[in-house]
Amino acid sequence: MGTQHKWLGVLLAALVLGGCASTDTPEQVYLDGGLTGWIEVQDLHVRRADSGLLEVQLTARNRLDSVILMNYRFDWLDGEGRQVQTGMSRQMPVSAAGLRHFTISGVAPKEEVTDFRLYIEERPR
């Protein structure tokens, strides 16, 4: 009976931890340390638009029941992995209401851009 309780405890712990575990964050997205447990990236949509420019849209969910204020920044990279210098790469504010989805969108500044990095960090109140 004691052994049964122990296994039940282990099972419950596994379920709880499993519920809290974050889904895989895409490799192009860098979440600031504090955000990794709070923000769940649900979809990263990347497409080459008719304009020839790379368009990115990230959909994520705030796991907390309170608002999270964040800043994000896109770094745009060319085919050789070099960062493309542009004024379009700057910190922008975004917020996520408690337990709600939010999106972050970006458009590459040039057609030469083939990849990107998206940095998201918590913004102090």
Added chain:
Amino acid sequence: MGIHRLLLIMLLLAALALAGCAQRTVIVDRQTDDADTTLELDYRDFEHAAMKAVESMLTSGQLDHPEGRRYVMAVSRITNDTMQRFDTDQLVRKIRVELLQSGKVVTTSAVSSEGVQDELIDEVRRLRGSDEFREDTKVDKGTLISPDYGLSGKIMQRNIKRDSNTQQVEYYFQLVLTDLRDGLAVWENETPIIKRGSNSSVPW
């Protein structure tokens, strides 16, 4: 002698104390600048508004030329309808730079709402009759390119007193891209920037 020495020491101490209190001057790193904002518009607001406008323009599809060439844009009047004094070029230049880099748009300096933007364009054409310049280096007639689009807009400000301590200052960056052939506004964008702060601050 003793009084003079004492005075000198006091002056020295005062100078040291003041130097210690002086605010340091630093160069701001725009990427990591997390300084508190002010009720006035600062460089971050202009960058924010410009970036949102360029993103919106590039994703609208209006700048994708069917023949793959670049559109020619002229800058029309951008009105500063705020209580602050600044050159609207602070916004327009950022937009121009980013659109040029995108390869979608090139801005003409030959036409603007205030006439020719670069006076040298007219000046070099006046040289046509001069014998001092080599004939093959003179600018031919009919070489200027007429713009496809005109960019115009307005930056507005509204001040709202929320309570005895707090005021809200609303800025609206409104931009319009007009097809100059038919006069239709093919793209419009408004970026609001709302700030809230103490009533004791004066937003101009």
